[in-house]
Structures are given as C-alpha cells and as structure tokens.
Amino acid sequence: MLKITELTGGYGDKNIVESVSFEVPKGSLLGILGPNGSGKSTMLKLVSGVLPAKSGHVEIAGQAIGSFGAKELAKKMAVLPQLHAHAFAHTVRETVSLGRYPHQSGWFSSWSDEDEAAVVEALDLMAIRHYENTPIDQLSGGEQQRVFVAQALAQHAQVLLLDEPTNHLDINHQRELLDTIKKQAIEKELTVVSIFHDINLASMYCDQLLLLDKGRVVRIGEPHEVVRESDIETVYHARVSNHPHPELPKPQITLLPGVKGLLEESVIRAEAFSASAEMVLYESPVPLKTVSSAVINAGAGWFRTFINRHVDMDYNIDDSLSDMTRFIESRGFKPTDTVGMMTAVKTEHAVVKEFPASFGSVVIAVTAGVGNAVDVSKAAERLLGVGTINTWIFVNGTLSDEAFIQAMITATEAKTKALHQEGVKDPLTGTIATGTSTDSCLVAATQRGDTLPYAGPITELGSLIGTGVFECTVEAIALYREAKKQ
Numbered sequence: 001m002l003k004i005t006e007l008t009g010g011y012g013d014k015n016i017v018e019s020v021s022f023e024v025p026k027g028s029l030l031g032i033l034g035p036n037g038s039g040k041s042t043m044l045k046l047v048s049g050v051l052p053a054k055s056g057h058v059e060i061a062g063q064a065i066g067s068f069g070a071k072e073l074a075k076k077m078a079v080l081p082q083l084h085a086h087a088f089a090h091t092v093r094e095t096v097s098l099g100r101y102p103h104q105s106g107w108f109s110s111w112s113d114e115d116e117a118a119v120v121e122a123l124d125l126m127a128i129r130h131y132e133n134t135p136i137d138q139l140s141g142g143e144q145q146r147v148f149v150a151q152a153l154a155q156h157a158q159v160l161l162l163d164e165p166t167n168h169l170d171i172n173h174q175r176e177l178l179d180t181i182k183k184q185a186i187e188k189e190l191t192v193v194s195i196f197h198d199i200n201l202a203s204m205y206c207d208q209l210l211l212l213d214k215g216r217v218v219r220i221g222e223p224h225e226v227v228r229e230s231d232i233e234t235v236y237h238a239r240v241s242n243h244p245h246p247e248l249p250k251p252q253i254t255l256l257p258g259v260k261g262l263l264e265e266s267v268i269r270a271e272a273f274s275a276s277a278e279m280v281l282y283e284s285p286v287p288l289k290t291v292s293s294a295v296i297n298a299g300a301g302w303f304r305t306f307i308n309r310h311v312d313m314d315y316n317i318d319d320s321l322s323d324m325t326r327f328i329e330s331r332g333f334k335p336t337d338t339v340g341m342m343t344a345v346k347t348e349h350a351v352v353k354e355f356p357a358s359f360g361s362v363v364i365a366v367t368a369g370v371g372n373a374v375d376v377s378k379a380a381e382r383l384l385g386v387g388t389i390n391t392w393i394f395v396n397g398t399l400s401d402e403a404f405i406q407a408m409i410t411a412t413e414a415k416t417k418a419l420h421q422e423g424v425k426d427p428l429t430g431t432i433a434t435g436t437s438t439d440s441c442l443v444a445a446t447q448r449g450d451t452l453p454y455a456g457p458i459t460e461l462g463s464l465i466g467t468g469v470f471e472c473t474v475e476a477i478a479l480y481r482e483a484k485k486q
C-alpha cells in the first residue's frame with residue numbers, strides 16, 4: 001500500500017535521511033525506532049511530502065505522491081506531527097473538525113452528515129467527546145495528544161503517519177490509543193507508520209519495525225528480528241536485556257543501568273537459617289534473585305524472605321494462596337518480599353548445610369517426607385499421603401539464566417538418586433520412587449561476586465549442588481523415617 005524506495009533528503013545541502021526503503025501493506029503497522037536525532041521525524045516529513053525529497057519515491061497504492069494535489073493527498077494520508085501549534089483557542093470539536101478539511105469544497109460551507117459522523121466517531125474513539133466544547137489550551141498534554149490523534153482519524157485517510165502518538169500519555173491511555181489504532185488499521189485496512197521512543201510498546205503493537213541510525217536503516221523486519229540486544233545496544237549506546245513478553249510472542253527489553261551503584265555486600269550462611277516446628281526461615285539482608293515453584297511468589301523475582309511452613313496433614317489446599325499470605329503477614333513479613341512453600345513434614349527436621357567453593361559457597365536446605373512417594377514414570381491418579389520434598393539451593397555467586405535452570409535439573413537428579421539409595425518405593429507400584437507428588441524446588445543467588453554461567457555436574461557449582469542435595473536429602477529422609485517410628 002505504502003511503498004518507499006531509496007528515499008533521501010534533509011535540510012539545505014545536508015542529507016539527514018539516506019536511501020531508506022520499506023513497504024507497509026494495508027491493515028498493518030510499521031514502527032520507526034531510533035535514537036534522538038537519527039532522522040525519524042525528517043523521514044516522516046519526506047514520506048508525507050512536507051519536506052521535498054532529494055531523491056527516491058513515495059507511492060500510495062502504486063501512485064507517486066507527487067501526482068496528487070495537496071487536498072487529494074490529504075484525503076489519502078493523515079499526519080500527526082510531533083509538535084502542535086495550537087496557540088489559537090479552538091475547541092476540541094473544532095480541532096477535530098479540521099481533519100475534515102480535505103473533504104470540504106469550501107471552508108465548512110459543505111459540512112455533510114458524513115463529516116459530522118466522522119468527527120463524532122473520532123471523538124468517541126479517543127474518548128474525548130465529554131469535553132468536545134473545551135478549548136484545547138485548557139487541556140493537559142495527554143488530553144491534547146488524543147485530540148490531535150482524533151483529528152488525524154477524522155481525516156479518513158488510508159495512510160496514517162504518526163510522530164510519537166503516545167507522547168504525554170499515561171500507560172492506560174497509551175494502551176487505549178494503540179489498541180484503537182491497531183483496531184482501526186485492521187477494520188478499515190489503514191496503513192500506519194508511527195515513530196516510537198518506547199521500544200517495548202512498538203514491539204507489542206507493530207507488525208514490522210524499522211530501526212534507524214544516522215538516517216540509515218540498520219534493520220527492518222518483525223519485532224523479534226529487530227528488537228535484539230546487540231542492535232539496540234549499538235544504536236542507542238545503552239545496555240539492555242531482552243526477555244519475552246509474558247503474554248505475547250513479542251520481545252521486550254529492559255534498560256540496564258550504566259552504573260550498578262554500591263551493591264551492599266552480603267553472604268548467605270547456613271547459621272542464619274532457622275528451623276522450628278512452625279517453619280524453616282531464611283531472611284536475607286539483601287534481595288536474592290530467585291527461581292522457584294513455591295506457593296507464594298513462584299517463578300522468577302528478587303526476594304528477601306524464604307519460608308518453608310509446616311502445615312497439618314489435613315491442610316485445605318484450595319485456599320493455600322490467601323492462607324499463606326495471611327500467615328506471612330501475621331509473622332511480620334511482607335508477602336511481596338517473601339517466597340513461601342509449605343510441607344506437612346516436621347520443619348524442625350530440616351537439613352541445612354553449607355558447602356564451601358572457590359567462588360564462595362552453596363547453602364542447601366531440604367525437608368523430606370516420603371509417605372507420598374511416586375515413581376514418576378508410572379504416575380497415576382492417587383490419594384495424597386503425607387510428604388513432600390522441598391529443596392532450597394542458595395548460591396553466593398552470580399548465576400546466569402542457564403545456571404538457574406541447570407541448578408534445578410541437577411538438584412532434581414540428586415534428589416532422585418537419594419530416593420534410590422534409600423530404597424524409597426512408590427507404594428502404588430512397588431517401584432523405586434523418583435520424588436513425591438508435590439515436591440518444590442528453589443534456587444536463589446546473591447548475584448554478587450564470581451559469574452557462574454552453568455550449573456551442570458561438570459561445573460564446581462553443579463557438583464556441589466549434586467553432592468549437597470543428595471547428602472541433605474538422604475539425611476532428611478532418615479530423620480523423617482526416625483520420626484515415623486516414634
């Protein structure tokens with residue numbers, strides 16, 4: 001629909017945009033990214049024809065924009081500029097109505113039902129109808145921004161060029177505006193080109209992204225092809241980390257600080273863990289990067305308080321989340337800061353050991369009950385008995401994502417080996433158990449000191465986790481069996 005070929009142009013003798021080519025099909029959004037001064041606004045001006053190009057072509061549906069008269073072009077292409085001259089005190093409705101100018105034969109002499117409907121629709125789409133009679137200079141920056149987007153929508157052009165449409169908007173209004181533009185693009189087959197400063201928003205909403213640097217295209221493609229750490233870091237001169245969006249297959253980035261600040265030194269020690277009849281507890285003076293399958297705050301995050309709470313055998317599992325939250329609060333901890341697990345095993349029988357390493361140390365804490373033991377290869381519907389193996393691994397070191405995952409694998413293998421060694425059997429199948437039906441695992445690290453990229457058994461960290469979890473689990477099973485006898 002919109003085809004740009006080898007577009008070059010700038011101000012005076014200086015070319016700001018060099019040989020830019022891209023195509024945007026009907027019904028889709030192209031986002032333009034690039035640092036300040038990279039030529040994004042200049043490129044939009046060249047595309048709209050406001051700034052004459054030195055060379056190259058801009059075509060709408062196969063027709064060069066130069067072949068349209070100004071009014072004809074305005075019917076085809078609406079522009080939301082970066083800065084708005086709105087010294088004059090038009091009302092919101094009057095400002096949006098200006099978008100209908102290309103459809104008039106004379107200044108408002110031929111205001112039609114279609115014009116009226118287009119203005120009302122645009123006011124509604126941007127949710128600004130309730131202040132349609134307010135002069136725009138009495139509105140906030142974000143409210144004004146929505147008025148100008150409404151003006152562009154009222155123009156009913158097939159091509160929409162937007163320079164930072166979410167400027168001044170809070171997160172909900174950013175979402176509403178981009179949801180509306182995306183919906184309009186699909187329903188009315190609009191072709192949208194929009195400049196973004198927010199890389200994550202652009203990635204979420206755009207079908208294609210174009211990364212511009214010094215007026216040239218660095219990369220163009222689908223968001224996952226453009227939002228890549230190396231390109232973003234090179235072009236923006238900033239450290240970033242790339243991670244998946246929680247709901248969509250659209251990459252997101254997190255800005256990393258240039259200076260980490262003064263990180264408080266903190267070392268995890270086995271002596272600092274307490275094991276009472278109520279819970280196993282570790283309180284860290286600093287937040288630890290944690291990955292776990294806990295009841296409270298499972299997944300990945302940074303946490304300071306770690307609880308493995310004892311509950312009765314007949315504990316009602318249905319309400320465990322709110323019950324655990326109440327428990328955490330009642331003991332003076334913050335649920336936002338706490339990873340919480342539970343077990344029917346006696347928590348005073350937790351085995352906590354520290355294993356020294358060249359990089360620092362690993363602290364392992366295990367509670368084990370095997371009344372619920374399961375051979376996972378023969379898992380079947382069964383009644384729950386007592387017993388869970390909860391395994392905690394705390395590392396004084398800096399773990400990569402791979403190391404967190406490998407630590408879980410290594411710990412699970414070591415646990416299974418411990419059950420094998422202890423001859424723990426699945427009561428249903430009579431075969432050696434691999435775990436229990438409700439086991440949980442947690443890996444936490446200070447993220448200070450030595451970098452530990454891997455945690456498989458070939459590494460020092462992995463071998464400590466392997467032998468440490470094995471040793472602690474064997475001891476914890478022995479304590480559990482001893483207690484059962486009494």
Ligand SMILES: Nc1ncnc2c1ncn2[C@@H]1O[C@H](COP(=O)(O)OP(=O)(O)OP(=O)(O)O)[C@@H](O)[C@H]1O
Pocket residue numbers: 011016034035036037038039040041042043
């Ligand atoms: N009217 C102008 N006359 C001369 N130079 C200009 C003019 N407008 C912009 N420039 C220059 O062109 C370069 C690119 O500016 P442009 O506004 O296109 O960048 P941008 O990528 O949109 O930046 P930003 O992210 O800051 O909005 C800058 O160096 C700027 O100084």
